[in-house]
Amino acid sequence: MTALPSPEILLNAMQAIVGANGCLTADADTEPYVTDYRKIYHGKSPVVVMPSSTEQVSQVMAWCYEHGVPVVPQGGNTSLMGGAVPDDSGTAVVINLGKMNRVMAIDPVNDTMTVQAGVTLSAARAAAEDSKRLFPLRIGSEGSCQIGGNLSTNAGGTAVLRYGNMRDLVLGIEVVLPDGRIFSSLRGLRKDNTGYDLKHLFVGAEGTLGIITGAVLKLMPQPRASAVAFVAVESPEAAVKLLGEARQVSGQAVTAFELISAPALELVLEYLGNAPSPLADRHDWMVLIELTSGADEDSLNATLMEILEAGLGNGWVVDAAVASSLSDAQTFWRIREEISDAQTRTGGSIKCDISVPVSRIAGFIGKASAEVLALEPATRMVIYGHMGDGNVHFNPLRPKDRSAKDFLAQWYKPVSDLVDGLAHAENGSISAEHGIGVAKRDDLNRYKSPVELQLMWQVKRALDPKNLMNPGRVLPQLEDK
Numbered sequence: 383m384t385a386l387p388s389p390e391i392l393l394n395a396m397q398a399i400v401g402a403n404g405c406l407t408a409d410a411d412t413e414p415y416v417t418d419y420r421k422i423y424h425g426k427s428p429v430v431v432m433p434s435s436t437e438q439v440s441q442v443m444a445w446c447y448e449h450g451v452p453v454v455p456q457g458g459n460t461s462l463m464g465g466a467v468p469d470d471s472g473t474a475v476v477i478n479l480g481k482m483n484r485v486m487a488i489d490p491v492n493d494t495m496t497v498q499a500g501v502t503l504s505a506a507r508a509a510a511e512d513s514k515r516l517f518p519l520r521i522g523s524e525g526s527c528q529i530g531g532n533l534s535t536n537a538g539g540t541a542v543l544r545y546g547n548m549r550d551l552v553l554g555i556e557v558v559l560p561d562g563r564i565f566s567s568l569r570g571l572r573k574d575n576t577g578y579d580l581k582h583l584f585v586g587a588e589g590t591l592g593i594i595t596g597a598v599l600k601l602m603p604q605p606r607a608s609a610v611a612f613v614a615v616e617s618p619e620a621a622v623k624l625l626g627e628a629r630q631v632s633g634q635a636v637t638a639f640e641l642i643s644a645p646a647l648e649l650v651l652e653y654l655g656n657a658p659s660p661l662a663d664r665h666d667w668m669v670l671i672e673l674t675s676g677a678d679e680d681s682l683n684a685t686l687m688e689i690l691e692a693g694l695g696n697g698w699v700v701d702a703a704v705a706s707s708l709s710d711a712q713t714f715w716r717i718r719e720e721i722s723d724a725q726t727r728t729g730g731s732i733k734c735d736i737s738v739p740v741s742r743i744a745g746f747i748g749k750a751s752a753e754v755l756a757l758e759p760a761t762r763m764v765i766y767g768h769m770g771d772g773n774v775h776f777n778p779l780r781p782k783d784r785s786a787k788d789f790l791a792q793w794y795k796p797v798s799d800l801v802d803g804l805a806h807a808e809n810g811s812i813s814a815e816h817g818i819g820v821a822k823r824d825d826l827n828r829y830k831s832p833v834e835l836q837l838m839w840q841v842k843r844a845l846d847p848k849n850l851m852n853p854g855r856v857l858p859q860l861e862d863k
């Protein structure tokens with residue numbers, strides 16, 4: 383193995399490409415780029431490079447390839463799985479895309495938007511809105527996360543039920559390959575059956591095959607009306623029945639259907655300064671329902687009432703608060719979206735991001751909850767998220783009187799193995815939307831078939847023969863793969 387270039391040689395080379403302003407080396411400066419935002423994964427890097435064009439990314443990659451220097455692509459650094467920060471070997475260059483933040487074109491006739499990878503999700507949504515269009519991806523970290531990261535992790539969020547994951551929202555990408563070559567499919571085509579659809583290799587690859595530098599995204603018509611309700615349901619089974627009814631009655635209008643358990647609500651209300659619950663009484667299970675459509679407000683509200691009345695009549699719905707203003711709707715959504723940060727602040731969450739077929743989600747929740755509570759009865763069962771997609775964040779939280787350190791040391795592994803194992807047994811996934819990063823990497827050995835792992839490694843070796851792209855992430859290290 384040839385020796386890596388010295389830090390001086392590396393820095394000189396990077397500065398020659400991106401300029402001195404585009405390179406960070408002092409520990410105090412690199413710290414935010416080598417530590418994930420929950421401060422769980424701490425790495426090191428000789429230099430954080432901030433290119434301002436695809437050409438610069440290409441030159442950086444070509445130089446690193448030639449000299450055998452590993453590279454960690456980074457967007458807004460909001461990964462929950464340690465996928466966007468380097469390991470602590472101190473060898474990998476971080477390539478942060480934050481300076482490549484231009485919306486390059488909006489084509490309102492083709493209903494597409496072409497962006498650089500470092501555009502934040504909120505900026506992309508705002509640009510679409512300025513053109514009276516909707517870019518529908520919606521996740522809590524939209525102010526920080528970037529389109530390149532959204533693509534690299536195939537981000538999901540709270541509107542997948544209606545609009546799909548990031549994979550469904552992209553028509554083309556531009557990606558710099560490990561050796562510096564540029565692959566571009568930025569053509570905005572809705573139909574193109576000319577062989578392998580290569581862009582999908584890079585979507586969800588978490589930067590292990592190349593670095594996404596640009597994308598053409600789909601735009602949608604802006605809905606004219608929305609109707610939102612915070613609904614207490616009798617049980618997760620009842621929630622699934624209510625979802626079926628809502629879809630039957632309103633068709634495409636069901637945009638979000640988010641489950642919230644009582645401990646999740648209690649935690650977030652406390653985090654929001656003891657904010658009041660939207661509902662008068664305590665309930666074990668709630669759902670946040672959002673309908674949107676091109677119809678008028680009155681008719682959409684009537685549809686929502688029809689759904690809730692059917693739910694009440696069938697005993698699925700126990701109580702409901704219907705938003706009567708935009709501010710009510712924002713309050714309901716804030717409660718839902720701040721749950722994740724409330725957990726980060728409290729500490730001591732065992733993060734499981736599972737999905738199962740929607741028909742099995744209620745049974746899964748019942749079984750997994752009972753088994754976790756049998757281990758540690760005072761665990762707070764923070765369970766919430768995208769029930770309409772069969773995806774819940776099943777995040778058992780430490781009992782109030784136990785420290786995060788203690789609880790995680792005892793239970794992190796046994797509980798996540800238990801929950802993931804139960805999801806797998808229900809034909810589910812151990813990572814529905816947060817990706818693999820380093821956190822779940824080795825678990826893939828248990829949950830992917832040998833053929834899937836072999837294919838993943840074959841693709842990896844074909845595109846990244848020197849294993850320089852985000853090394854140690856996603857693919858489990860197996861000698862015989």
Ligand code: 2HG
Nearest residue numbers: 522719722733767775777
């Ligand atoms: C959400 O749906 C995010 O709020 C974060 O996916 C979930 O922190 C989590 O577990």
Ligand code: ZN
Nearest residue numbers: 539767775815
């Ligand atoms: Zn989520």
